[in-house]
Amino acid sequence: MERGVQQTRTSPVALSLSQLRPGQRGIVRQADVAGDDAALLRAMGLCCNAKVRLCRAGEPCIVSVVTGNGAGCRIGLARPLAEKILVDPE
């Protein structure tokens, strides 16, 4: 959480996924998640440069990963993971 707050003060404004407003879009910049979880999230589509949209805020949240030309998927994420994924909001 602290990391996300710090990042909001820097430019460009990066937020953690859990700080997005419902419906807000962003581009994943960094996923600071521990080992196995990071690999799984990347394999599920939550990798750097992935376009995301927050569908439901809160704990847990739902994020939609948009991979172009209408393709994509939805992932339910617990807060400990969502907090560690940094996005550039659109």
Added chain:
Amino acid sequence: MSTATPQSDTRPAEAPTAAPPLRIALLGNPNTGKTTLFNRLSGLRHKTSNFPGTTLEARVGRIRVVVPADGAAPAVERAAEIIDLPGIYSLELDQLEAETCRAVLAGRAAPRGQPVAEPSALCVVADATNLPRSLMLVGEALRRRLPTVIAINMIDLARRRGIHINPAALEQELGCPVVCTSARTGEGLAELELAFARAAVPRQTPPGAEAGLRAWADTLYAAAAAGEPDQDADTLTDRLDRAFTHPVLGVAVFALVMAGLFWTIFILADIPTQWIEAVFGAATEGVRAVLPEGVIADLAADGIVAGVGAVVVFLPQICLLFFLIALLEDTGYLARAAFVVDRLLRPLGLPGHAFVPLLSAHACALPGIMAARAIPDRRERLATILVAPFMSCSARLPVYILLIGILFRDRPAMAALAFVGCYGLGIVAAAGSALIARRTILRGASRPMALELPTYKRPSLRTAAMTTWDRAVVFLRKAGTNIMAISIILWWLGAYPHVPPPADAVNLREAAVAAAPAEAEQLVQEADRLEAAHQKANSFAGRIGRTIQPIFEPLGYDWKLTVGVITSFAAREVFVSTMAVMVGGDEEDEQVLDTIAAAQRDDGTPLFTPAVCWSLLVYYVLAMQCLPTLAVTAREAGGVKWALLQLVWMCGIAYLAAMLAFHLAS
């Protein structure tokens, strides 16, 4: 269409029967409809086993592949086997499922009963609605350099979303057959079967590094697909999710769905269960009528037929539960249910996925434990399996009814409260045990949830029926044989050795000969009961009961109750019939509760004092008294040690709690 070069192993065989069957491995992300595709291709011609050293399900189906005419060689049909690999997000992940896939593709492992050899072809099932991600797995698979076919599944859903995919362009680029399919509607399946014969080693080897692979997949996708850019709002899914994943409304919907599920099982499973009981009851009598009286007849009727019955009687519940769960899963709702309850179960160290197994265990622990397969994390799965039998199953009900009936006669409000208390005690014990297990033997960080929420769709009855069939076969073959063996042993312990009738019974029978017909019948009945009670008391089970009665002394049980507790290991409801035989009365008799309630100890004091009732009630809520459950636990957890742990832990807790209850109530 084809730019592929046929491989040596797909060349038409002159004598197809002599050639070994083709072995095609099905690989794909979760939620790509891979299992539906497998079911469509193989139908019921498949076997379910597991991958050696794991409890991962391995299904092998038999299909026919037509190898087209090639020059002088005529077209021939060849037998082929398809292996359904576990669904994975990446071959490179450090998890059991991915390791199993890697081993099978490298020819280091095969489903149990299959020769360990490299598969002759690989079919990667991609998701048309999320092709860029699927192409990552395709890329990893192509690096294995196996003859490959790519099935782009769920093409109907993609089309509806406005995504257009050009399989010819992909085929051109990769050099192996690419077919668009919809396993749900059957579209493209004939083409896929033909493509199996053309499986080709890909022309290119995608980059191994993740970033390079991603760029490769994105480029490929851009070349092969067209659609509305950035159009990610699936409005129906959005709207449904707004309700189903809402923190309050979502839980309410979940509660309703689960109530509906179990109500349906409760109503529907009861009917075939009664048929099965009737059929086996008749079979027992039939066997007795055919065979001469003696050991063989006893073994056949009360041992084998009743033992088979004890297995089959669980089938309706198991089949219905898995059929309905498979339907719910196929709609996409089950992932939302896990999402909603994750927050509630997380503090106990259990994931949202554990809810269905734990709730199912309220009907019967067996299907509950089998349903725990859906839990991805091994430790969380084991914890769920260990605590599931604490839930008050329907077999405990007759015992609750008996004891609460004695405790709160004519006080229905208190009786209802006591019922709720029994269920609550079981849930609290399960929650506490899960907490303890996750902090000791199953310690490990709780994996925070990262759960894909698949697109909502109409469920396939076929897939649900197939899943049900698989579960039923596994249950009958694996657990069933153990349960039957246990039933026969317990029957033997209860029925042997035969002892001569007690003097009282002999006297009664002699008196009956001289008495009037109406009175004689009563005397004979009483003699029968005395004989049965005498037999029970002197059987091996009875002797064991007497021997270990001192252990149960602190709980307030005399030797008769101890025998009841011992015989309950076959099934808890047996307690009522055992007590009926031990203290008198006929189980069918409506007065049986009164008779049991009035039972006395050997010294003439009342047996069922309130303290003893409470102690028994607590013991039956908490104790592991179900050998079939232990057999299934050993199987599903992957070792007898888990079953033993469950037995010792549950009985230990039950013993201490029952002792406490006895002393508090005394």
